[in-house]
Amino acid sequence: MEVDEPRMTSEQIADLARRVRQPIALVGMMGVGKSSVGRKLAHALRLPFVDADEAIEQAAKMTIAEIFATYGEAYFRDGERRVIARLIEQDHDGRPYVIATGGGAFVNPETRRLILDRAIAVWLDSDVDTLVERVGRKDTRPLLRGGDPREILARLHAERAPCYAEAPIKVTSHNGPHSRTLDQVLKGIAAWL
Template sequence: MTAIEKKAAVRRKRAANITKRLHGKSIVLVGIMGCGKSTVGRRLAQYLSLPFIDADTEIERAADRSISEIFAEHGEAYFRDGEKRVIARLLQEGPQVLATGGGAFINDDTRHNIKTNGISVWMRAELPIIMARVRKRPTRPLLKTPDPEATMKKLMAEREPIYAQADMTIWSRDVSHEAVMEEILKALEANLPPLQEGAAPAPDTTGPES
């Protein structure tokens, strides 16, 4: 077995161990807009061989219009109600990696649903990193204000105590997406419940040393 094959086998074994310890639940990424939930989530799902679902994309598909249009036509309360219903449905379809919108975890019902059917990971990030990222996507409805940075600072102050209720927290730093994914993998390994005693271990696919 070559070094590359060994590395791939170790990766598969690690991924299998994590997914078994999910016990059918979804990994739910929460946090403020711009923290990297979708970009990192896609890589995490690929690593774990799980489906990746972006809740905002599913909301747009269900409403047949963009989130900006939903906000403009019906307001935030209408959007949050639809978001709650879509996420409740998605959580019944696990296991998966589910990236949620920045305000989703703030809703009491959604937070309870995530607690029941998922493993929540708060992707925490500092304000300068968040602002550098969100400026690349100027369509975010909540930031269409005269001072987007002040708005973001206020949102973070209001929401971070609630994000802190997530099952685990990692820092989404200004590093590669793979490095942030590795932080999530380590958090999952450290915090997920162990496999039940007597459960079959992940198969050893590493093969004999060569």
């Protein structure tokens, strides 16, 4: 039987929120829960949240799938790097952002170095079965088109894991409530600061 560790108290979370002085960047595979956990993390710490993919779409006035189809992945990654750099460098009324990055963002050496140097990097990891179940709910993932999603996700996970492993904080996202993952992220950040 699995026993959960005690959750952080509201006082501990408030203390952590006062100590966070730099952006928090969630990195990891598509479908791992970066956006969902990121929103909850931002709410818990009373920080602004931004999904880098949504910021890219707003800046380009195109969906990510359209950007991939029209300009290719290299063009998208360059735009992604610039958007993440802007989000890391700016703040929102003096408060740093919680940023959900795209699955491939941290693989880019420039983006990874920027995040590691200027933000708190948190790797959300998950097993391939969980990722397949989660991304199967959407058909908006350009990298999953033209092949078996399980095979593609397994390959991408194997290729990207060494990059993700450079993040100082790693949390495994299970197929349970995101509140459990959130608590582990909060504890990881508290231990790192």
